[in-house]
Structure formats: C-alpha cells, structure tokens
Amino acid sequence: MTAVGPIHNRDVEEARNYHAATKHSYWSVRLGGHVLDWTNKPHPYKVYSGLPVVALPRDVTPPAMETLEAVSAFGSNKPGPVDLHRLAQLLFFCAGLTKKKVYPGGEAQHFRAASCTGALYEIEIYTVCRDLPDLPAGVYHFSPVDFALRRLREGDFRGELARATADEASIEGAPVILALTAIFWRNAWKYQARAYRHFYWDSGTIVANLLAATASARLASRVVAGFIDARVDRLLGLDTEREASLCLVSIGAHSPAPESPKVLPIAPKTVPLSKREVDYPLITQMRAASMLASEDEVRSWRSAFESKPAPPSGEKLFPLNPIERERFPVQTLGEVILRRGSTRRFAQLPITFRQLSTILERSNCGISADFLGGSGTTLLHTYLIVNSVEDLPTGAFHYSCSQQSLRLLKEGAFRREAGYLCLDQGLGIEASVVVFFLADLNQILNRYGNRGYGAAQLEAGIVGGKMYLCVYALGLGATGTTFYDDDVTEFFSPHAQGKVALFALALGRSARAPGRVTRLRPGAD
Ligand SMILES: Cc1cc2nc3c(=O)[nH]c(=O)nc-3n(C[C@H](O)[C@H](O)[C@H](O)COP(=O)(O)O)c2cc1C
Numbered sequence: 001m002t003a004v005g006p007i008h009n010r011d012v013e014e015a016r017n018y019h020a021a022t023k024h025s026y027w028s029v030r031l032g033g034h035v036l037d038w039t040n041k042p043h044p045y046k047v048y049s050g051l052p053v054v055a056l057p058r059d060v061t062p063p064a065m066e067t068l069e070a071v072s073a074f075g076s077n078k079p080g081p082v083d084l085h086r087l088a089q090l091l092f093f094c095a096g097l098t099k100k101k102v103y104p105g106g107e108a109q110h111f112r113a114a115s116c117t118g119a120l121y122e123i124e125i126y127t128v129c130r131d132l133p134d135l136p137a138g139v140y141h142f143s144p145v146d147f148a149l150r151r152l153r154e155g156d157f158r159g160e161l162a163r164a165t166a167d168e169a170s171i172e173g174a175p176v177i178l179a180l181t182a183i184f185w186r187n188a189w190k191y192q193a194r195a196y197r198h199f200y201w202d203s204g205t206i207v208a209n210l211l212a213a214t215a216s217a218r219l220a221s222r223v224v225a226g227f228i229d230a231r232v233d234r235l236l237g238l239d240t241e242r243e244a245s246l247c248l249v250s251i252g253a254h255s256p257a258p259e260s261p262k263v264l265p266i267a268p269k270t271v272p273l274s275k276r277e278v279d280y281p282l283i284t285q286m287r288a289a290s291m292l293a294s295e296d297e298v299r300s301w302r303s304a305f306e307s308k309p310a311p312p313s314g315e316k317l318f319p320l321n322p323i324e325r326e327r328f329p330v331q332t333l334g335e336v337i338l339r340r341g342s343t344r345r346f347a348q349l350p351i352t353f354r355q356l357s358t359i360l361e362r363s364n365c366g367i368s369a370d371f372l373g374g375s376g377t378t379l380l381h382t383y384l385i386v387n388s389v390e391d392l393p394t395g396a397f398h399y400s401c402s403q404q405s406l407r408l409l410k411e412g413a414f415r416r417e418a419g420y421l422c423l424d425q426g427l428g429i430e431a432s433v434v435v436f437f438l439a440d441l442n443q444i445l446n447r448y449g450n451r452g453y454g455a456a457q458l459e460a461g462i463v464g465g466k467m468y469l470c471v472y473a474l475g476l477g478a479t480g481t482t483f484y485d486d487d488v489t490e491f492f493s494p495h496a497q498g499k500v501a502l503f504a505l506a507l508g509r510s511a512r513a514p515g516r517v518t519r520l521r522p523g524a525d
Contacts, residue, residue, distance in 0.1 A: 007289040009297070009449035014289035018282055019441065019453065019500060022194040023485035024423060034192060042186040042273035044110075044121045045143065049269045051150040054135065056088040058147060058522045062334020063093055065216035067473035068358065069325075070333045071208070071466045072365040073215035074375045080219040082175050082252045084134035087127065089217070090178075090251065091142050092522045093337050094210040095125055100518045100525070110525070112144065113337050114205035115468060115480055117198040122186035123206055124243070126179040126236050130156050130255060139235060147523035152237050152268060159260030161248065164231035166298040168370060170222035172257055174250035179236060180206065183243045184284075185277040193282035200454050201480070201503055203246050204461015205468065209337060210249055211367070212469060216333050220253040223369035223462070225455045226302045229291040237266040242277070244287050247458060290451040301448060302370045318392060318406040320357035331473045338519055340468060343477030345511040346430035350388040355474050356433060359507070363466035364401045371448065371455045376401065379456040380463060381438045381499055383409075383492045385418040388432045388508070398495055399435075409495050421488050422481040422504060432508030434481070436488055437463065438499040460503035467505050477510030 007014055063070065092098075092113065099111040112121060125142040127149065129135065137156035140149035161179075162172040171177055182199035191198055207223060214221035225247045232245040292298050364382070366375030382399040384406070386392055395411040415429045421436075422428030437460040444452040464480060471478040481504045488501035 007285070009290060009292060009301070009451050011289060012445040012450055014286060015445055015450040015453040016441070018196065018286040021282055022197065024194075024482060025484055025486060029423065036190060040189070040274045040276060042120070042189050043271070044186070045145045046124050046141065046183065047271040048141065048150050049271065051152065051268060054140065054149040054151060056091065056147050056149060056522065057085050060085065060089045060092050060522050062332060062338070063089065063213045063216035064332050064334065066328055067212070067331050067333045067336045067469055068328045068362050070212040070216045071469050072362040073212070074366050074368060080217060080252055082219065083132050086217060087132070087135065087176060088147075088522065090210060090213050091125065092147070093213045093334065094206045095123070095142065095144055096147065096522055097144050097520050097525070098338055099341060100520055102518075111341060114209050114465060115340075115342050116202045116205065117187065117480070118190050120187045120190060122183050122195070122199065123203050124181045124183060125206070126152070126181065127176060128157055128161055128179065128235070129176040130158060130257070132175065152266060153235070155261045156258055157235060157260045157263065158257035160231065160235050160263050161227070162257050163260070163295070164227045164235075165224055165248065166226075166295040166302070168224050168226070168302070170220070170250040170253070171224055171248060173253045173255055174220075175255040176251040178210070178249045178251065179232060179245055180247050180249070181236065181238060181243050181245045183273070184280070185242060185273055188278065188280050188283060189274070193280045195280070196283045196286050197457050199246055200457030201461040201464065204458050205465035207247070207249060207458070208462045208465025208469065211462070212333050212466070214251055219251055221368065222250045223367060223458075224248040224250065225451070225458060226292060226298045226370050228293060228295070228298060230293070231263075234265065235263055237268050239267070241284070246454065286450070290449070290454055292451065301451065316408045317403075318408065320361055320404045320406070321354055322357040322361045323354050329473060329475065333469070336469055336472045340472045342479035343508075343510040344479070346427065346432070346477065346506070346508040347511040348388065348430050349432070349509045350390050351432045351476060351508060353389055353391040355476065356389050356392070358474065359467055359470045360399055361404060362470045363463055367459065367462055369459070371452075372459070379439050379444055379452075379459050380502070381440070381496070383436045383438060383496060385414050385434045386432075387415050387418060387434070396492060398492070409492065417491060421483050421491060422506065423483060425481060427479055427481050427506045430508065431506035433506070435467065435505045435507070436483070436492070436501055437503040438489065438492070438496055438501050440498060441500045442498070457502055464503050464505050467507070471507045476507060478505055478507040480504070481506050
C-alpha cells in the first residue's frame, strides 16, 4: 500500500473539492437537515484560566479621521507611536463590544465593532509586541468581554514572527503585530463546513476596521497572509485541532525586532466552549492543505499576484461620479463604527449614483497585503445588481476598478432574482444594490495553491468590511449576505463564466429594525 503523505499547498484539488462541497444551492439548503442545538451553542468568548490580566484603558479616544478618508488610505510607512492607549483604541474599534440589543422576549445579545456571520464571533485576536509605554513586551490574548489582555508569554517575540514570515519587512519592523485566528466550532456550530469560508470573511471585516483605524492614527499597517503556520500557532499556544491562525497585521514601523527568545511549548488552559463539539473534517483538511511549512515556501508564496482584468463586454459604460473630497460627510471613523450595525430591513428607496460611486471608489483603493501588489491589485471581480439607484438603469453590472466605471451587462428589473440569489432573503429584494465579489479560482489556485483560497476570501471580507464603513459614513445601511453559489455565477454569465462567488453585500436605505439597542463603552456590559 502506498503511504499517503501530508497534503501540500500545491495539491489544489483540495480547495476545489472544499469549495464544491460547501456550495449553497436551492436544494442543499432545503435538504441539508442541519438543526441548531441551542442547548449546545458555543460560548462567544475564549476564557483562559489563570493567566495574568492586563486591564486595557477604558477611556479610549474614538478614531477621528473622516471615515471615507480612513477607509481608502493605502498603507503608509509612518513609524508613529503605539502605546497601551493606542492599542486599546485599535482593539476596541475592530473587535470590541459596541452594542447590546435586548429582544422583545428580554434576551440580550452583544454585538461587536465589525460584522460577523451569525454574530458568532469566532475570530480571536492576539498581540505580539515590543516593550510599549505601559505594556511590557509579550504575547497577549485580547478579551473583548472584560476589555483586557491575558499574557501568554513575557518577552519580545516579534523576531519569531519575522522568521515565520520569512523576514517580511513590515513584520520585522513593526512594534506591534496582531494575529487573527479562528475557533472552528464557534462558527461551525451553525454553518458546518462552510464555516472555513466565514473565518476569512469575518476576519476581513475586522481587518477593514483595523486598517482604517491605523490610518486614522497615521500608523503604517500591512496584512500578511504568508507564514509558517506551525510557528505562529505554537507562539500563540493554540490548540490546533480547534483553532488556527489566519493572518497577521503589522502596526507601526521602524522598530526592528531583536532575535526572539526560544519559543517553548505552552498549552494554556481554557474553558470549553460548549458541552460537546462536532468535528467537521472538511475544515481541518482544508486548513492542513493550505499550510506553509518552510521559509522558502513562504517566500515563493508571497510574490505578488498579477490580476487579469475581466474582458470588456457588455453594453454601456457608466463612469463613476464620486462625491468630491471637500464635500464628504463629516462622519469620523469612530462615530461610524459605533453606529454601524447590519441592516435588517431596507426601505426600498433609491440611493444616488454619486453615493454608489463613492462607496465603490473608496472601498476599492487597494489593500497593503503580502499577497497583493501595489494599490489596484485585487483577486476579486465585482458584480452588482442595481435595484434602485438614481441616474442608473436597473440591471446587472460589472465594476471595473482600473477604469473606475460600471459596465451594464444586462438591463432589467432584477429585485426578485436578487432576493433569490441571497438565499431567498428579503434583503436582496429590498436593497438598492447587491454587490457580489467573485474570483477566478483557477487563476488563484495556480498562483497561490490552496492558501490562495483563504487569501481571496480574506480580501473579499476586507473590501466588504470597507464597504460597510463607507455605506454607513454616507448615512445608508448595509448587510453581508450569503448566496446560492452557482446561481450567482450563472446570473452574471457569460461575463462571470469560470468564476466563483465569494461574498455578497446588500446596501440601501435602512428601514427601522425592531429591538432596543444600547451603545456600549469599552468594558461596559
Ligand atoms: C459575510 C457575512 C454574511 C452575512 N450574511 C447574512 C445573511 O445571509 N443574512 C443576514 O440576515 N445577515 C447576514 N450577515 C449579517 C450578520 O448577521 C451580522 O453581521 C451579525 O449579526 C452581527 O451584527 P451587526 O453586523 O449588526 O454588528 C452577514 C454578515 C457577514 C459579515
């Protein structure tokens, strides 16, 4: 019998199979038979027993830059000071508890700064930093519920992340690096194996807030998705059967990392999430197949992606007409993040073409990431169903970032189709616009292997998260939405032929939703 070795990042059938197996279709949703066991719902927080606690300052200053400016800032190279107050601000405005909603039955739910599938909040954040004013160098876990850090390691371990990323320059020079991980079961409880996609979407929306907040603080930041997984997981002391690192975000610059102390194994104790957990092998398999094992592999993985623009086809071109900078609404990033919350009902009223243009232009200014080239490089192809936008026909469009224009693919009234594609939810019918991010999976897998699958989902999550912020800055509402995979591709074909659907966002004017909302300050409940 031939021994089966570990699955390699280049065995891209893994990603193809995972994607095919986790598609939604009309019938898969109806025949899936998955029933939610509410008595076994996972706890939304990672609770360690017995680690030293560092309380974060609660008097955080909201990020003051205008949202549309902050969202569109491409990574700078500014050193900028980072201290405990700044760290507390960044953590609160990307993953803090910002809202408590009490439902008519009296049940309360906490919501966080960034949107998340099912409000299940499976993404955890860890900080690896040098000595900062008021915070000794170490590896810390961020706990949003008591707004505190838990110290996992003492000492400056940034050098370990520099080695794990094969000396990625932004990681080598950052005083602070945040590591985002996913706890599988917390999301898989509801979404089963499809949760692997959600890990990247839900970290993407957090990263969108984080990049904007660092821009507002005039700090450099960069997303790094290429690293030796085992080294990062070990540094964070993860139970790798349940939790995995997804991406790193460097914050600040010009602070070279010294050689790291030896990384001894740690296995911090945590409280179980629920009585029992169900294992979804598709998740762990896909994760294993996407790992990078050596510095050479990381280096070759990282070289920039060359996007192939979609072939121009379609009838009419509509050049974007964004709002001039000097007429941007004066909505600071802090205000917008605190106000954001997914729209549950849209009012079926039109938005203006200038608003839509501004949202598209500002959220697509590029992301500083190791898997993307300069600004303008993207793994995504963006399609829209326009239900109701002043000065734009209703129909299906393709958005060209390089030409800053929309191309009409087919004219018509597609509210019903938009509702259907969004898993038969009214959101798609009522919204003014539904945006769909698609990607050329073959091209991505050829370039990046299985790990490219997560990178593309992550980019979609980040751009989706940026859109959320732009939409709310303009006084409108948005919600992420799931979709029937192949039906989306078919709807936008022949233009979208060969592409797969990654992420969708409905936007428009909000109608008021039921429930009483309390805005929270850091540490309040
Ligand atoms: C990628 C993504 C997909 C989502 N899909 C849906 C959906 O299909 N239907 C829905 O009602 N809400 C959807 N949401 C919204 C979440 O339910 C919402 O973000 C979560 O409840 C947290 O609430 P908040 O966004 O108001 O903070 C989605 C959110 C994201 C980020």
